[in-house]
Amino acid sequence: MNLDKVLIVGCGNMGGAMLQGWLAGGVAPGRITVADPRMAEAPAGVMLVREVPVADFDVVLLGVKPQLLDAVAPQVAPAIGQGTILLSILAGVELATLATRFPDAKGIVRVMPNLAAAIGRSPLALSGQGLDQAGRDAVTALLEPLGTPEWLASEDLFDAVTALAGCGPAFVYRYIDALAAGATALGVPRDQAQRLALATAEGSALLAASSEHGPGELARRVASPGGSTQAGLDVLDADQALVRLVEAAMTAAERRSAEMGRDARGG
Numbered sequence: 001m002n003l004d005k006v007l008i009v010g011c012g013n014m015g016g017a018m019l020q021g022w023l024a025g026g027v028a029p030g031r032i033t034v035a036d037p038r039m040a041e042a043p044a045g046v047m048l049v050r051e052v053p054v055a056d057f058d059v060v061l062l063g064v065k066p067q068l069l070d071a072v073a074p075q076v077a078p079a080i081g082q083g084t085i086l087l088s089i090l091a092g093v094e095l096a097t098l099a100t101r102f103p104d105a106k107g108i109v110r111v112m113p114n115l116a117a118a119i120g121r122s123p124l125a126l127s128g129q130g131l132d133q134a135g136r137d138a139v140t141a142l143l144e145p146l147g148t149p150e151w152l153a154s155e156d157l158f159d160a161v162t163a164l165a166g167c168g169p170a171f172v173y174r175y176i177d178a179l180a181a182g183a184t185a186l187g188v189p190r191d192q193a194q195r196l197a198l199a200t201a202e203g204s205a206l207l208a209a210s211s212e213h214g215p216g217e218l219a220r221r222v223a224s225p226g227g228s229t230q231a232g233l234d235v236l237d238a239d240q241a242l243v244r245l246v247e248a249a250m251t252a253a254e255r256r257s258a259e260m261g262r263d264a265r266g267g
C-alpha cells in the first residue's frame with residue numbers, strides 16, 4: 001500500500017515534531033501538506049495551507065488539541081476519501097469517537113508519540129481499526145522514521161501508554177531538573193549543575209539503550225556496596241518513595257486522558 005500524500009492538520013508542538021522527524025528521516029517534503037491557521041512558515045518544499053484542502057490524501061494526521069475535535073472534524077472530512085487512513089495523536093480520543101466523526105476513512109489509527117519524534121527517537125504506540133495487515137504494515141513503515149512504532153494488544157491500554165510514551169518526556173525533564181536542583185542545593189553553581197544533570201541523564205539513557213543489562217542491574221553496578229550511590233538510592237527506595245510518586249503522576253495523567261476521551265465522546 002502506497003501512503004504517499006500526507007496531510008498534517010494542526011502543526012504545533014507534536015505535529016511539528018513529526019513533520020521535522022519525517023523530513024530529517026528522508027521523507028520528500030513534496031509529499032507533505034500542512035493545514036494550520038497560524039503556523040508562520042513551513043519547511044522548504046512542504047505546502048502550507050490555512051484551511052484543509054478538498055483533496056484526497058493517503059494519510060491525514062490529526063494534530064490539534066482533543067478539545068478541538070468537533071470544531072475541526074467538519075473541516076477535515078472533505079480531505080478524507082475512501083482510501084484515506086486517518087492517524088490521530090489526540091490524547092484520550094477513542095477510535096469509536098473518531099469513527100463517528102470520520103465515517104469515510106478507510107482505516108483509523110491512534111498514535112501516541114512524543115516530542116523526540118523530531119529526532120527520530122520517539123516511541124509510537126499504535127491502535128487501529130479498519131486496516132488489514134498490509135495497511136498496518138504501511139502505517140508502521142510511514143512512522144518508522146520517527147522512532148519505534150509498536151501496536152498495542154488492545155486500545156484499552158492507550159491512556160496508560162499516553163501517560164508513559166506521550167507525557168513521559170515531561171516527567172523525565174522534571175527529574176533532570178530535580179537532579180540539577182539537588183546539586184544546586186549542595187552548592188554547585190546552577191548553570192554547571194544543569195549541564196552536569198543533562199549530561200548524566202543523556203549518558204545514562206544512551207548506556208541503558210545500548211546495554212545488555214536492564215536499568216536495575218545498571219544501577220546496581222553504579223552503587224558500590226556501602227558507598228555514596230547506595231546511600232542516595234536508599235532514600236529514593238525507602239517505602240518505594242520514587243515509584244509511588246511516579247505511579248501517582250502517571251495515574252493522574254492516565255485519568256486526565258480518559259476524561260478528555262469521555263468529553264470528546266459526548267461531543
Ligand SMILES: NC(=O)C1=CN([C@@H]2O[C@H](COP(=O)(O)OP(=O)(O)OC[C@H]3O[C@@H](n4cnc5c(N)ncnc54)[C@H](OP(=O)(O)O)[C@@H]3O)[C@@H](O)[C@H]2O)C=CC1
Pocket residue numbers: 009010011012013014015016035036037038039063064065066068071072075089090091112113114115166167
Ligand atoms: N505535545 C506533546 O508532547 C504531545 C501531544 N499529543 C497530542 O497532540 C495534539 C496537539 O498537541 P500540541 O502539539 O501539544 O498542541 P499545539 O497547540 O502545540 O498544536 C496544535 C496545533 O493545531 C493548530 N490548530 C488549531 N486549530 C486548527 C484548525 N482548525 N485547523 C488546523 N490546525 C489548527 C494550532 O494552532 P494555534 O496554536 O494557532 O491555535 C496548533 O498549531 C493533542 O491532541 C495532544 O493530545 C500527543 C503526544 C505528545
Ligand SMILES: O=C(O)[C@@H]1CCC=N1
Pocket residue numbers: 091162166167
Ligand atoms: O499533555 C497532553 O495532554 C498531551 C498528551 C501527551 C502529551 N501531551
